[in-house]
Amino acid sequence: MSDTIKLGIIICDRYRRCAGGKCFRALRNRDGAFNRYVDREVELVGYTTCDGCPGGNVEYLGEEMVGNGAQVIHLATGLVVGFPPCPYIEDFRAFLATRYGVEVIVGTHPIPATYLDTHARLGTWDDPAWGPLLEPILADDLTREAYD
Numbered sequence: 750m751s752d753t754i755k756l757g758i759i760i761c762d763r764y765r766r767c768a769g770g771k772c773f774r775a776l777r778n779r780d781g782a783f784n785r786y787v788d789r790e791v792e793l794v795g796y797t798t799c800d801g802c803p804g805g806n807v808e809y810l811g812e813e814m815v816g817n818g819a820q821v822i823h824l825a826t827g828l829v830v831g832f833p834p835c836p837y838i839e840d841f842r843a844f845l846a847t848r849y850g851v852e853v854i855v856g857t858h859p860i861p862a863t864y865l866d867t868h869a870r871l872g873t874w875d876d877p878a879w880g881p882l883l884e885p886i887l888a889d890d891l892t893r894e895a896y897d
């Protein structure tokens with residue numbers, strides 16, 4: 750059996766023109782939430798947007814990603830760092846995990862430094878509930894600056 754982890758990425762439709770530069774770089778370098786695969790081969794088997802609030806495409810994209818072998822689905826860092834953050838993160842996570850039995854990870858690339866600075870000043874993530882969501886993508890100062 751292959752040791753390669755197959756994963757899908759869902760991006761926030763506000764960034765639908767994004768070509769995936771930060772996510773793909775982080776995947777290659779195993780930065781941010783992809784650090785969990787530091788000793789593993791990975792294969793990206795799906796990449797799409799939620800199709801806009803309230804994320805109607807999430808109901809359908811899982812079928813295709815899981816059909817293509819996805820074992821893990823990542824909700825891109827844009828859902829966390831957008832202004833405001835996506836209000837449906839927990840809904841998406843619960844639905845995908847329940848409907849398809851996949852692991853759902855919040856985050857892809859490290860939080861860019863400017864976003865961390867602005868959200869810190871806004872108090873966006875003051876609620877402790879954000880702690881576990883931020884931890885995999887918080888990274889260190891140098892890494893965050895590299896993803897600005």
Ligand code: SF4
Nearest residue numbers: 761762799802804835
């Ligand atoms: S905020 Fe959430 S539901 Fe709205 S476009 Fe972004 S990911 Fe989709």
